[in-house]
Amino acid sequence: MSVHIAAKKGEIAKTVLQPGDPLRAKYIADNFLNEVRLVSKTRNIYYFTGLYKGKEISVGASGMGAPSIGIYSYELYTEYNVDTIIRIGTCGGYTSELNLFDVLNVENAASESTYAKFAWGIEDEIIENQGNVFGVINETAAKLSQAVKSTNIHTSDIFYRATPGTPAIAEKYNCTAVEMEAFALFANAKHLGKNAATLLTVSDIIPTQEQISADQREQALTPMIELALETALHFIKT
Ligand SMILES: O=P(O)(O)O[C@H]1O[C@H](CO)[C@@H](O)[C@H]1O
Numbered sequence: 001m002s003v004h005i006a007a008k009k010g011e012i013a014k015t016v017l018q019p020g021d022p023l024r025a026k027y028i029a030d031n032f033l034n035e036v037r038l039v040s041k042t043r044n045i046y047y048f049t050g051l052y053k054g055k056e057i058s059v060g061a062s063g064m065g066a067p068s069i070g071i072y073s074y075e076l077y078t079e080y081n082v083d084t085i086i087r088i089g090t091c092g093g094y095t096s097e098l099n100l101f102d103v104l105n106v107e108n109a110a111s112e113s114t115y116a117k118f119a120w121g122i123e124d125e126i127i128e129n130q131g132n133v134f135g136v137i138n139e140t141a142a143k144l145s146q147a148v149k150s151t152n153i154h155t156s157d158i159f160y161r162a163t164p165g166t167p168a169i170a171e172k173y174n175c176t177a178v179e180m181e182a183f184a185l186f187a188n189a190k191h192l193g194k195n196a197a198t199l200l201t202v203s204d205i206i207p208t209q210e211q212i213s214a215d216q217r218e219q220a221l222t223p224m225i226e227l228a229l230e231t232a233l234h235f236i237k238t
């Protein structure tokens with residue numbers, strides 16, 4: 001049991017899929033895993049452990065924003081000996097060259113966030129995915145003939161803002177999309193020497209204001225979920 005996760009030691013698998021939304025975690029557990037156990041529901045941030053194609057995997061939420069994923073990913077890595085976290089999130093496209101439901105594999109996350117600096121003394125404003133998960137995702141997508149775009153993204157603390165347009169940091173690092181967690185996840189993994197990747201489904205196109213519904217954000221993300229699960233098989237030993 002850690003401060004924010006009620007699971008006992010050993011009840012969380014070494015590989016974890018981490019959506020922001022607790023109900024997306026439940027949807028994955030209900031629809032993709034067998035022999036599922038709910039191992040934590042502290043603060044209604046659900047964690048489930050079950051089998052995918054006979055291999056043990058956990059799925060649990062990060063909540064929204066760098067502070068929240070900072071807490072959950074740190075406790076998973078340090079208290080539950082998790083090796084690999086694959087964030088499976090939604091994002092807003094900064095460009096109409098992206099389409100709703102496109103799947104992105106995050107190469108680097110750029111952020112104005114002070115999380116990495118004040119948590120770990122990492123001064124960089126852009127942090128790479130950690131370990132080899134990013135590459136395995138692309139190999140797995142190729143085997144599945146599934147389209148995935150490798151890209152830099154912007155991790156922002158801000159969902160609603162006064163000024164339209166692409167923020168300066170996103171322009172600077174050619175970020176095609178925005179979400180709110182990858183930078184902190186990558187910072188924790190870098191500090192701890194762990195694996196971390198982020199897959200995102202485009203849920204909004206910011207310039208055209210197209211968007212998918214709240215129900216779709218919870219449930220219509222199957223290609224990304226299947227890609228994450230198939231990638232995870234590569235990392236699960238038992
Ligand atoms: O769909 P999730 O994983 O929550 O990701 C995105 O959606 C939330 C905002 O609606 C933020 O957490 C952002 O990063």
Ligand SMILES: O=c1cc[nH]c(=O)[nH]1
Pocket residue numbers: 090091092093159178179180203204206
């Ligand atoms: O963080 C996010 C996620 C989805 N869409 C956005 O515009 N921002």
